[in-house]
Amino acid sequence: MSKMMKIIGAVAVINIVARMFGFLREVVIGNQYGTSATADAIAAAYTIPNFIYLVVGGGLTTAFISVYHSTKSDKALYVRKSFTTVLLAAVSITTLLIIFTDPTLKLFLEDLSEQEYALVRNLYLWMMPSSIILVLSTWMSGVLNVNGKYNLSSMAVLLYNVGFVGIAVLLTSAFGPESYGIGAMLGAVLMGGFLYMGLRKSKLYSLKPSFGMSDDVKRLWVIALPILFGGASLQFYILIHRIVSAQFDEGVMSAVNYASKSTGLPQAILMTAVTTVIYPLLSKKEGEGDMETIRKLYKKGILYLVALLAPATAVAYFFAEPLISLVFERGEFTGESVLLMTPIFRVFALSMFFLAANTFITRFYYAKANSIVPVIFSLISVLGINVAVIYAMMDSFGPSAIAYGTFISAAANFVMLVIYARVKWKL
Known part of the structure; x- marks a missing residue:
C-alpha cells in the first residue's frame, strides 16, 4: 500500500471516529x-453558530486552498x-x-415560549463566539x-467533538443545559x-496579520462566494428544519434533529469511504484530461453508493423503531419520544442515498471548475422544492412533512445534477 493511501486511510478512520463522537453528543x-423543550433549545441555539462554521469556514478555506496552489506570489x-x-x-x-441577537433569533424561532426563548438566548450567547475560533480552525x-x-x-475535529460532549456532561x-453552551465554546478553544x-x-x-487587498x-x-452560496444552500436544510419544527408541539424540533443526525451518520461515513478512494484519482485524471477514466470513476462511485446505502436505507426504514429504541431510549428519552421520532426517521x-450522491456528484462539477450550476440546483431544491413540499404536506403528515421535504428535494437535485452532467460531459 502506498504512503498516500495509508495517509488517506488514517484520515478517513479519524474522521469517522470524530463523526461518531459528534453523534454521541x-x-x-x-x-x-x-x-x-430543553432539548429543542439546545438544537435551536447551535443552528446559527454551526451554520457560520460550516459555510463561512468551509467556503473561505476551499477558496484559500485553490489560490494557494495557483498563486505565483510569495506564499508566506x-x-x-x-x-x-x-x-x-x-x-x-x-x-x-451577537449585537442583533434578539432580531436574529426571533426571525427564525418566533413560536417559542418566553421560558424556551430565554434558554435559547443564553445558549446562543455562549455558543456564538465559538464561531470565530471554528472558522479560523x-x-x-x-x-x-x-x-x-x-x-x-x-x-x-475529533478533539472538538470529544471536548464539546465531555465538557458538557x-x-x-x-450549569444544567447551559453546559452545552460552555462545552461548545471550550471545545472550539x-x-x-x-x-x-x-x-x-x-x-x-x-x-502575523497583514492588511491590504x-x-x-x-x-x-x-x-469563495459561489462556494459560500453552495454551502449555505445545503445548510439551509437544517435552518428550515428548525424554523418549521418550531411551529409544532414541544419536542418536535429535537426529534427532527435526532432523526436527521441519525440518518446523516451512515450516509456521511459511507460517502467518506467512497470519496476517499475515488476523489484523489479524480483530481489526478482531471489534470491529465483523461475523460474516459473520469467517466468510469463517476459510474463506479454511484454504484458503490447504491451498494452501500441501499441496504442501510432498507434497515433504517424497516427497523426504525427498534434501532431508535436501542440507541436513544434511556433516561429522559422515553417510549413516547421513540414513537415521536420513528416516522420522521423513516x-x-x-x-x-440522494444526499450522499449529490455531494459526490458535485465534486465532479468542482473538478470541472463549474461551481455555479450546483449552487443553482441546490437553491432550487432546498429553498424551492423543499419548502413547497413541507408546507403542502404539513397538515396531512405533521412533522414528517419536514423529512419528506428533504427526501423529495434531494431526489430532485440528484436528477438535475445527473441530467446536466450527462448532457454537458457525457458522464
Whole structure:
C-alpha cells in the first residue's frame, strides 16, 4: 500500500471516529433531556453558530486552498493576508449576529415560549463566539492540509467533538443545559489551540496579520462566494428544519434533529469511504484530461453508493423503531419520544442515498471548475422544492412533512445534477 493511501486511510478512520463522537453528543442530549423543550433549545441555539462554521469556514478555506496552489506570489505573504481576511470576516459576521441577537433569533424561532426563548438566548450567547475560533480552525486545517499535515486537522475535529460532549456532561450538574453552551465554546478553544500549536510546531508560516487587498485575496473572494452560496444552500436544510419544527408541539424540533443526525451518520461515513478512494484519482485524471477514466470513476462511485446505502436505507426504514429504541431510549428519552421520532426517521432514511450522491456528484462539477450550476440546483431544491413540499404536506403528515421535504428535494437535485452532467460531459 502506498504512503498516500495509508495517509488517506488514517484520515478517513479519524474522521469517522470524530463523526461518531459528534453523534454521541446527540445521544447524550437525548438521554438527559429527551424530546423536551430543553432539548429543542439546545438544537435551536447551535443552528446559527454551526451554520457560520460550516459555510463561512468551509467556503473561505476551499477558496484559500485553490489560490494557494495557483498563486505565483510569495506564499508566506498570501497566508498572512488570507489569515487576516478570514479573521476579519469571522469577527465581523459573529459580532453582528451577537449585537442583533434578539432580531436574529426571533426571525427564525418566533413560536417559542418566553421560558424556551430565554434558554435559547443564553445558549446562543455562549455558543456564538465559538464561531470565530471554528472558522479560523477550518482555515488552519486548510493550511496544514496543503502542506501534508492531514492527521493534525483530522485530530482537531475529533478533539472538538470529544471536548464539546465531555465538557458538557461534566458541567451538567453545575450549569444544567447551559453546559452545552460552555462545552461548545471550550471545545472550539481546544480545537483552535491544538491547530495553532500544530502550525507553530511545524514552523510553516507566520500568522502575523497583514492588511491590504492583494490580487490573491481578491481571487480568494471571487472563488469563495459561489462556494459560500453552495454551502449555505445545503445548510439551509437544517435552518428550515428548525424554523418549521418550531411551529409544532414541544419536542418536535429535537426529534427532527435526532432523526436527521441519525440518518446523516451512515450516509456521511459511507460517502467518506467512497470519496476517499475515488476523489484523489479524480483530481489526478482531471489534470491529465483523461475523460474516459473520469467517466468510469463517476459510474463506479454511484454504484458503490447504491451498494452501500441501499441496504442501510432498507434497515433504517424497516427497523426504525427498534434501532431508535436501542440507541436513544434511556433516561429522559422515553417510549413516547421513540414513537415521536420513528416516522420522521423513516422518511429521512429515504434521503440518505440522494444526499450522499449529490455531494459526490458535485465534486465532479468542482473538478470541472463549474461551481455555479450546483449552487443553482441546490437553491432550487432546498429553498424551492423543499419548502413547497413541507408546507403542502404539513397538515396531512405533521412533522414528517419536514423529512419528506428533504427526501423529495434531494431526489430532485440528484436528477438535475445527473441530467446536466450527462448532457454537458457525457458522464
